[in-house]
Structure formats: structure tokens, C-alpha cells
Amino acid sequence: MDASLNPEEVAEFFGDSFDQVAMFADQLAIQGELRGLIGPRELERLWERHILNSAAVVQYLPKQGTIVDIGSGAGLPGIVIACMLPDAEIKLIEPMERRCAWLSEMVDELELQNVEVKRGRAEEFHDAFTADAVTARAVAALDKLSRWALPLLHEGGEMVILKGRSVAEEIEPARKVLRKFKCTEPEILQGATLPGVESTTVLRTVRTKP
Template identity: 35%
Template structure:
């Protein structure tokens, strides 16, 4: 369990190189500054930004794929999408965000951090052209059943689902249609002892 900023920074450093760590430092500094202009994250979490946002995002790499594009839904402040893009420069990362000011923030960070592997789709998910996603992530995007319904068309039999769900993770999986089989399970978060991450593999169908 990661319980403080030093542990969180060490954890992140084990997953990427020094250049990526420099970019993460710049990202956290810009986040603090931008949060004065718009409420990207809860102000209280800025005191533990590495634990609550950087390491919390980085841990998802354990369950994501390394091949096709990583699709991050409702990217908001850029977690986990920007962190994934920084730590895996070889991986194409697509950030979906419909709120104009959030889109501007994400685009600025992509430019300033020179994330040539990352782009923003500044629109609602329903209007984005379908493409096969290797990994689908979402942090506080929508209840699990609605999230799956909205993003099903981006999934294939090889898609990894990596969905932080906080305390509701187990209940949301239990509430899925009974015939969903063993497609999803819950893993404990490394950064919050009360939180869970919904993990899955495969193509989701509305008929499941």
C-alpha cells in the first residue's frame, strides 16, 4: 500500500525513466497552478498529488495493454490519461473530454510536455468515431453499466478494461447482468485501502 508522497514518487520512478519523471514533476506543478483557475481536482488532494493522482494513475499500467491505443474516457485533469502517455511514450493515448476548459488544459499539457503519442478528442464519447482500443480506462466517468454501454463499440476480444471505481467497485460488478460471466473482477487499489479497480478483458456487448 502506498501511504505517502515519498512512496508514491518511488513507485512511479520504478515504472518509467528519468525523462518521464521530469515530465511528471512539471505536470504536478502546472496542475497546482491551473487548479487556481479551474477546479481540476479537489484542492485537498494537492497535498498528496503524487499518491492521489500520479501513483493512482500509474498503477493502472499493471492491468493495461501495451499494444493498440489506450482510450481514456472523461480525462478531465488528465488522470490517468496524461500519466499513461508520459510513462509510455511508445503507446498511443486518446483522451476523451467534452468540457471546453478541460480540453484546453489537456491540449496545453500535451504541447508543453511534448507528448507526441497523445491526442484529445474534445467531444462527447457518443460523437467520436469508432476505433479498436487496446485498453479502455475511466476515472469517475459514469456508473459501470452505462460506461460499458457507451464504450462497447471501441472494445474487441483483446481489449483490456481498467476502471477505478472507488468503494463502489464490487457492488457495480455485482449489479451487471448475471450472464456477464467472469469478464470483470475487482483488484484493490495501491493508493486507497477502501478503493477498488474493475479489471476486465474482452469485447462488451449490450446483449451480455
């Protein structure tokens, strides 16, 4: 665990999901660089930059229903969400075969019964199913991501995504696609986790009509 973090505070934050999340973090630390999932400089702050950063979105997601993570990659935030929301059905969409292999391995090793790994691009699943929420982390600019994510939502479904601090600048270029899918005005929220850990910026919008 990162030297800057208090292990007891981290364990308390994750509660019942801590053991699974810690196992995932351990495997990411052991295999992540070798398999091209994270860079070597990320290892010292793996928990703060990746695990807690991913966990920050959970407070804004539904506790049940279907949640889709677009471009799951290393499983951030999808695997972390699945550990923390065991009553939700999590679909991990990832186009790269080697990353899908990693995700499937983690699902098996962590004994996650609520996860389905789906290889492909988000737009390939637009007519396959709908979800209560779609999330993503470091995938694309808001206008492009909205085109991929919003068709996956049913009426009342939410796009809840992890973004950088400058996300407000991405809203205007995305207006056209947000209007097309009858979305509410995007909210910019702060995803706090532990004291001393920088909060994560989250953007949320609701699709109000099919």
C-alpha cells in the same frame, strides 16, 4: 510533492517517465484549482490521491496499441498513462472545451507525441475507431460506463477502470450490458504503487466477441 512521500522512491517508481510526470503534477498544482480541475483541499496530497492513483492502473494496461481514456478531465489518468507508456497511442476523450484546452496544453508542454485529444462524448466515437483498452477514473457507475466504453473495444480489448472500494456492488446492475458485449467475468484487482500508499481498486473485463 506530498510531505508524506519519499521523493527518491517516487522517482524510482516512475523511472524514465518521472520528469514528465513531475512537470504535469507541477502544472496541476499551479493551475488546477484556478481552472476548476481539482479542489483546493487536494493540493496537499496531489501525488498520492491523483498522480499515483492514476499510475496504479498502468500495470494492467497493454504497453503498446491504442488506449482510450474516457472523461479525461484534468488528464487523470490519461496524461499519466501517456507519460508512462510512450509506445502506446493514447486517445483522451473529453466533452468540455476548457478541459480539452488544458489537455492540449499539457500534451504540447510535455512534448507527448503519443496523445490525441478528442472533444466529445464517448458514444460519439463508437463507430470512429476501436481500441485495445479503455480506461476511466471517477466517471460513472459501471453499467453506464460500460455502455460508453465497451463499443470502443475490438475483440479481445479490455476495459480497465479505476473504481472505488464498493465496485463489487456495481457488477450485478451492469450484467445486462456486459453480456451484450460478450465480456468476461469482471476481475477486481488491487493497483499497488508505493509502500504506505493506499492501493487503488481496478476493475478489468475483456470483450471476447465483436
